[in-house]
Amino acid sequence: MIPSHFPKQVQLVDVGPRDGLQNEGRPVDAADKIELVHRLQAAGLQQIEVTSFVSPKWVPQMGDNAEVMAGLQRREGVRYSVLTPNMKGFEGALAAKADEVVIFAAASEAFSQRNINCSIADSIERFRPVVEAARAAGMRVRAAVSCALGCPYQGEVSIDAVDDVAQRLLDIGSHHIGIADTIGVGTAGRVKLVMERVLRHVPIYELSGHFHDTYGQALTNIYGCLELGIHTFDASVAGLGGCPYAKGATGNVATEDVVYLLHGLGITTGIDLDKLVDAADYISGVLGRKPVSRVSNALLAKRAHPTI
Numbered sequence: 001m002i003p004s005h006f007p008k009q010v011q012l013v014d015v016g017p018r019d020g021l022q023n024e025g026r027p028v029d030a031a032d033k034i035e036l037v038h039r040l041q042a043a044g045l046q047q048i049e050v051t052s053f054v055s056p057k058w059v060p061q062m063g064d065n066a067e068v069m070a071g072l073q074r075r076e077g078v079r080y081s082v083l084t085p086n087m088k089g090f091e092g093a094l095a096a097k098a099d100e101v102v103i104f105a106a107a108s109e110a111f112s113q114r115n116i117n118c119s120i121a122d123s124i125e126r127f128r129p130v131v132e133a134a135r136a137a138g139m140r141v142r143a144a145v146s147c148a149l150g151c152p153y154q155g156e157v158s159i160d161a162v163d164d165v166a167q168r169l170l171d172i173g174s175h176h177i178g179i180a181d182t183i184g185v186g187t188a189g190r191v192k193l194v195m196e197r198v199l200r201h202v203p204i205y206e207l208s209g210h211f212h213d214t215y216g217q218a219l220t221n222i223y224g225c226l227e228l229g230i231h232t233f234d235a236s237v238a239g240l241g242g243c244p245y246a247k248g249a250t251g252n253v254a255t256e257d258v259v260y261l262l263h264g265l266g267i268t269t270g271i272d273l274d275k276l277v278d279a280a281d282y283i284s285g286v287l288g289r290k291p292v293s294r295v296s297n298a299l300l301a302k303r304a305h306p307t308i
Ligand code: HMG
Pocket: 019, 022, 052, 053, 054, 055, 056, 057, 058, 059, 083, 085, 086, 087, 088, 089, 090, 104, 115, 116, 117, 144, 145, 146, 147, 180, 181, 182, 183, 210, 242, 243, 244, 245
């Protein structure tokens, strides 16, 4: 029985094809990326972050962005988003007919410099025309606040700093704010404090959590958000990923693990867990390793040995 203050339904954004694969050192074929997106949509994902239109010098793995977008057999009702750091990226996103662009500013100056080579204030100014152009083109804008629970270079990040960046991203016209624990250091109490503060400005239906699972806290952090009624989360199939500019950070929480938790709570997601495990198994096979998902590994073991 779902506690009465919990959401009845949760939307998951699978960021595996972008946030996950961007961190893979060995090139992954565009055809495999496309197949992954197709499997995710077949599993019922309605929001998929497909790729990023960033500099291929900075993130070579995403250099096939246009090819991947062009190869998609799109499903009605699915929103395909791409990460864009600047106007050049936006132009790529527009040409590729993305439904939504994702912009990202850090709550830590040190991380902003390392990730996008400019200050937080400069990054907001760089995003201003991107947001204007996206809105003019009828595209949605999702804005991520990186390092909201801690920074690999600076350490602690204040709630004021997170709130300030979220407010500035809203002021330039972003539709949605995602609070990102880039290096997965946050714990549930702190996450709730951050979310409660941001909820003073951001409507709950336009706020999401993006939790990397480096310290194994992501599911608990999501549970804390559910207690506040937050009902949108990013997650990454097979627990893929990390961030090239946050060494040691592991992937986002695995989508399979989040779906298992939510379905166990009686919360609907529209996702077929078995088909999602197929997608996780597929991409893990491409990468030559097991999924970083307890649920996928348990269900794959059960498939192999049905009596367990
Ligand atoms: P820069 O070197 O300062 O940029 O990089 P620049 O404007 O001086 O351009 C340098 C070169 O890059 C030029 O080419 C540009 O044309 C080209 P050249 O003249 O040398 O041949 N360039 C581009 N090419 C393709 N697409 C573009 C683009 N822009 C410039 N969009 C820049 C600044 C922002 C471009 C660079 O720092 C960059 O691409 N950074 C991206 C870093 C990244 O992708 N990080 C990971 C994603 S963020 C993340 O994962 C966090 C998130 O998941 C939330 C969380 O967990 O925190 C969202």
